[in-house]
Amino acid sequence: MEDLRKEFPVLSKYIYLNTASSGLISKSLVSWRQSHDIALHKDASVFRDLHKEHIKSIRRTAGRFFGAAENEIALLPNYSFGLNTLLEGLPKSNKVLLLNKDYPSINWPFEQRGFQLCYTDIDENLENNILQAVAEHQPDVFAFSIVQYLNGIKLDFDFLKQLKAYHPNLLLVADGTQYLGTEVFNFSESPIDVLGASCYKWLLAGYGNGVFMIKTEAQSKIHPSTIGFNSADAVFGNRDEIPFMKHFEPGHQDTLNYGSLEQAILNLEAIGMEDVSEKIATLSKKAKLRFTELGLLEDAVVKRSKHSNIFNIKGDSALFQKLKEQKIICSERDKGIRVSFHFYNTEADLETLCKILS
Structure with a gap:
């Protein structure tokens, strides 16, 4: 999966946690x-x-x-x-x-x-x-x-x-x-x-x-x-x-x-949709665990046994601006900040985010 990140130049500039808003376009697709x-x-x-x-x-x-x-x-x-x-x-x-x-x-x-x-x-x-x-x-x-x-x-x-x-x-x-x-x-x-x-x-x-x-x-x-x-x-x-x-x-x-x-x-x-599915599921489970430990998720999400790869974490506009300054791309949604994980995201992305949030 690491080699695949080279298909998406934006990942060299940002921690991109905003696929729920706009997915990335690969170099090969641009060429086609x-x-x-x-x-x-x-x-x-x-x-x-x-x-x-x-x-x-x-x-x-x-x-x-x-x-x-x-x-x-x-x-x-x-x-x-x-x-x-x-x-x-x-x-x-x-x-x-x-x-x-x-x-x-x-x-x-x-x-x-x-x-x-x-x-x-x-x-x-x-x-x-x-x-x-x-x-x-x-x-x-x-x-x-x-x-x-x-x-x-x-x-x-x-x-x-x-x-x-x-x-x-x-x-x-x-x-x-x-x-x-x-x-x-x-x-x-x-x-x-x-x-x-x-x-x-x-x-x-x-x-x-x-x-x-x-x-x-x-x-x-x-x-x-x-x-x-x-x-x-x-x-x-x-x-x-x-x-x-x-x-x-x-x-x-x-x-x-x-x-x-x-x-x-x-x-x-x-790439293989089975591999894509596994990567997303693994990273999302870790994200839910880390966000729960930090008290960042609403009860409705914490109490459910299964979840997707999209999270709305507690935070205001000041925190959103801070994340942007740290080159973490996400979205303000409802009363929080929405982050989302695709196969091109990494555990390092998650840990960098959590370090700032904590």
């Missing part, structure tokens, strides 16, 4: 992006004529990496685009369970459209809170972040499997932006019906690309109205025969940004 644009610059439409096969290749690569069938995955600019498209195809009579203080791009689209809404809290008893809310309100849809952006609380996948087993008609709609790229994941084997993500964070793919996955059996519950010429593969006669996921791809597809996602996935596969 330059080659792509030079080819477009030199050959214009001759180069662009190849884009359909390129997009198919990208979609296949993403589907393989995330364990989704080709008819279950779409390439789109970001998670918000996908969710808003999805919600235009959901009956407004649906009752939806949301989490209080979840990421606004999850809750706001539902709230904006007048669905019947119910809420439960994010705390150390998150899974029990959800069970009670489902029993009380009988929602049709449960929409949530797999990992919370403010404090890193992560929903237990075993719990989600149990929830789906007991409530098979409950549509599980998940945001994986703070999750995908942190551990091995297989969509087809998961209990989640709909999963989307922007890919500029843990997947290290840069901005302007995302994925949206919807299981075949869940597609019958959704009737998206979004459409464009690309949805029909630029064939006039295909308007009434558009495949379901193509409703999420109505316009021109950008081979630079989506190609960046493919290259980022290939890079992660070359």
